[in-house]
Amino acid sequence: MVHTCVVAGCRNRRTPGTPLSFYRFPRDPERKRRWIAAVNRRGWEPNDGSRLCSTHFLSGKQVKNPRSPDYVPSVFSSPGNLEVADKQEARVEAANALLFLQGQGRFAAGEQGHGGGSPEEAEPAAAAGESGSSSSSSSSLSSDEDNESMGDGKRGRFVHAADMAVHLDDALLALKKENQALRESVDRMSLSENSLRNDAEKVKFYTGLPNFFVLETVMWLLAPHMDGMKAAKLSKFQQLLLTLMRLRLDLRNRDLAYRFGVKVGTVTRTVHQMVTIMSSSLVPTAVFWPSRAELRKNLPAALRASHPDCAVIVDCFKVPFEEPVSQGNQEQHRQRVGPPPGALGGGGASPNVLKYLIGVAPQGVVTFVSRGVLGDVSDKSLAEGCGFLCKLLPGDVVLAGRDLDIDDSVAARGALFKTAAAPAEAAGVQRHVERVISMVKHRYAMLTGPVESPFTAVCERASNLSTFDKVVQVACALNNLCISAAPLE
Template structure:
């Protein structure tokens, strides 16, 4: 006889029938097994295993932790770091303000699986962290199609309500009244600082001059002499001397010249006689700006460096300081927007380049303007705190 079977009992024994396992009860389920095994208690190691694997209800001791990890409105109310990480906004007050602006335009659905706050949070997480729809579907417990519809709907609502409120061209009086000291000394008549930035596409788009693409306006298409493949989008951004975005163009093919883009985006119509337009590099739009009786100044133009018999080193130092001031206002704003909302770093997914027939604007163009509007709100709060 093998030693293994020699340890079994020789005579029949009566065993208690095992009770169903329920780790949430206070009863200690104990029964005897042959000596080959061992006597165990459910409230011992088994319960820990069940708790870790997620079987059954979560013990009360873990409830506070689960509340902290949840994506509910209560979890964000007193946690500014969590608000900033998931939404890019500085605190819950700004998030609540955005919610207050959007709620009147959000439809109430009877069997909606996401609350209005969760719909906004899901969209901001898409912009902020550039999470995929499948990832968001797992996090919020909904289908991928629900995530897609929610993102497009909330982006459209923010584009029509939030962008006109936060991204606008202020009056000349407001611009000159709040000029920073660095700009006031060198360019007291500065109205806007121009720059361009590009975003790569996930999949190249074929653009034909005879067939307008959703990613550009008709004026831009006319300048394309032959069909070409577009792998990135280009945007013109106008920043106020105070550091807020006041103009964003629609996306155009990356191979379009800066002059063509500025001429067709509608920025020139906002200039007034006597305005000064600053740029770090030459946009070749001096004649277009001059037609509006305004003036274009390129901060890195060295053609006038050594006039009036000034010391070349002093003149070069002044130009370098002036150029740094312009870069600080424009380059920092562009980098801040991209850092705050990772979706703007690209590559842009193909569904976002499809034009919305109701507004004649692509979804990604809306996203760019919404990101600038949210950045302006955050920057305004930052300035208010400094004051």
């Protein structure tokens, strides 16, 4: 099938032996639109037989690289110029024909008037003819040389354009590789989901959790409760990660604001909201009182003979305040557990600390943690006011490494409070609880204190818990998820 170039004024056709190439219009809609615009034929649309010849590309062929100048045809002559060139060519041909006829007429008139003319007259004419022929030949030669030089220049431009396209392709490939390397570097340095996915050590350092699978499980559990949070610049994962970093590394809010590129107020609000969500959804899942059958089934050998009914091992731990507690705050904290006791717990402890009662299963996981009270509140008042006694069943044994003065309170629930009798046993029980407490504090440095004052204000009247009370509970829940039980030996 013979194809003709669709460009207005272009007479190129596909014929046998032609070096030209003829291209279909592209299938890509955007590129096809640009080709049609380049052809510039008003109201015209190509069909399946429409072709564009290779003379309309700088390099003499189309290039499918969008960055190449020959991705779209660009070599065209306007229709007006083509018409002018055609008219000029027609005028030149008419003038040459007229001159030829005039010469023929003079030659015929000379033959009739002079009998063919003398040799002398003929010689100048011949000389003139030779001169004209020579001039015409010289002009033709000059024209051929000009055309040849123009052709060489055009071919040079085509070669230069082709080389440029190759260089552009190489430069584009190098830029793509550099861009990919920069993306990977940014991902490694950023605090994002992708940067932690395959790096367990990074997960452990920033969150305290053992691997990304556990972190992802926590995220899956919390995500449905985070829909109402307002943090446009932070994803749900980043909100969780920011909060865990606050608990894990005890970073200041401004530090976290710089790391995540947000305002300090956003960090403060995010931490408080996330702690509240984790306290209501994660803590009940990870910190719970086991059934008696489960406790006896997994009781460590060290207690199986001496205390087979041991349900929990208890102790108290303390966290200092960042600033001394005012008298008003002391009264607010004391009101949680009733009137001030007659005796101090822990030998006259300072009121400028928060004290918590913690219960640890013999298997090494935290099964109970109280709300915080001022350090000068007795252990007995704390135990009686925090809800710990309600967990006990008749016949349960509560074990401790030291006397907490809660014998009568435990007995009222039908349970038995025991302090390890032998010094070695007492030391072992005490180390067991201290080991679990130290694990939680080591894993979440915020529990080592001092506690900032915004975290100590009561944020929920229903539960009477401060934000830091929830932080302690969340830290214990996260510690239980780390499969880091320290069984009593």
